[in-house]
Amino acid sequence: MTDAPLPGLPLSGLPLPGPLLPGPLVDDAWLAARLDDPRLVVLDATALLPSPGHDGDYRSGSGHAQWAGRHIPGSRHADLTGELSDHEAPYHFAVPAPEALAAALRRLGVRDGSEVVAYDSAGGIWAARLWWMLRAISVPAAVLDGGLQAWEAAGRPVLNGQEEPAPAAETLTPVPLPHAWATLPDVDAVLRGERPGTLVCALPESGFDGSAPTRYSRRGHIPGSLNLPGRGLLDEAGRFLPRAELAARVGAVLDDTASPVVLYCGGGISAAGAALALTLLGREDVTLYDGSLEEWSADPARPLIQQG
Template identity: 90%
Template sequence: MTDAPHSGLPTPGLPLPGLPLPGPLLPGPLVDDAWLAARLDDPRLVVLDATALLPSPGHDGDYRSGSGHAQWTERHIPGSRHADLTGELSDHGAPYHFAVPAPEALAAALRRLGVRDGGEVVAYDSAGGIWAARLWWMLRAISVPAAVLDGGLQAWEAAGRPVVAEQEKRQEERQEKPAPTAPGTLTPVPLPHAWATLPDVDAVLRGERSGTLVCALPESGFDGSAPTRYSRRGHIPGSLNLPGRGLLDEAGRFLPRAELAARVGAVLDDTASPVVLYCGGGISAAGAALALTLLGREDVTLYDGSLEEWSADPARPLVQRG
């Protein structure tokens, strides 16, 4: 894990013959409601609601998840589409939930949502931002320019921005935005080491690869004092704890840069080895990955299987502390 994933947001699309490729819209991996409202009608921009449901477990092994499509139907940003992370935006053949699909399968699903070469994506959700961050990381991992709406739907509504329901959405769909490029393709360009696998984590534990394991669960999940939806409690040995939701303010926005840097710096040294982030299922870890990216770190990898995969094998060690 010594190779760092690319930190930029490249545009993989090519211009049509004789036409220049327009400059990027996105200012970075995070945008606010004012930025999005001013560009909501730009034909290059696709807005995706990544909301999913994952209730807190009432007891060990209490795993429940569901699509956020119904929430999107009730209210959503005009022109947005629902990106179902429980549906075709996950690999159902994997031994854990929310597994990232292979690049070509992911690109095919995104094409059906209107994402094209030359286009850019803003992801948001109505559940604290972690789902939008997960989708952002998936997009970034195949070089699709993407950003997260800071504060999500809550910030959008708090600013007095309009929302619509499904009935109105049907009317919108009669006048869909044109594709950013005529061929309608989306070419995935996978970034190296965006994702870590179980063997990668094993190699870090054995000292065969450089890496600092960082768990993005809350402290109660990290130390095993709270019930887990997975088979066993605790964290991977040697892990540090950087709760993903602790990097947000009470309104669900990322902390100001100085405060964010202090919060991260209390756990991670700037000179630490490449960071391997995980949580229960690779969701909260994506929020932490976004925070580290905002602070300029380019050496971040996300362990997709996270504790759901790790804990399934009783031979794999987990550490608890009361």
């Protein structure tokens, strides 16, 4: 009878390769040196979400044309407005169920053993959203710091036009992480003091205080929320602030707060950028309210604070 291989060893007896990604954030030099690695899948998560001109002015669209216009060689467009959203949900950009998400990712060539680098051409929040979705089903993933802007600024090659579609992967096994996502009842329970947690709104100050128009039905923030603008954690080039500066900015908001940190914004996008920043700082008590203010504000009985 043939002995079974030892755990952690393939049939050849050679050690399995170690993790490719160094963490949740990579730079352009790291990515350029590994573009040909067959384990790596590079996904452009760009989507369109123009600023509202008036309350209720909701417009969104696919970033596929932007990807086709210029993209990192070998990358594929991950459409967060298409099959990477649950269109049966009562709000936009809803995360699909784990099996549906895995099926969409398989069609992009992501398989068991793949590691993903996400980027975008819009300041990094879309890449962070895709990173959180991947992380939530245990797919190793990282965000390209500075996105396409940083890639081009470093003189890296870009392509335009369509590329041959990636062959669909046969298997991708989603392993959902507990507490990656918060639901409306979860948020309501924190608000009522029925469970611990700190509500944190990742919108800019003008969205938090209600002084700017909103895409949604009502302005303001959930009572008791702190404000940590997601885009305020990036420098002018769209890269995350240096660690010490990032820690100081986050700590000024989140020191001595109850765990977990429940992040939200308008639609769960900027909140993902804040989730990435907190993860870079080593926080593990982070959850993201997927429906965010689009879902919360739809019911006039749910309270909102407007200060502007």
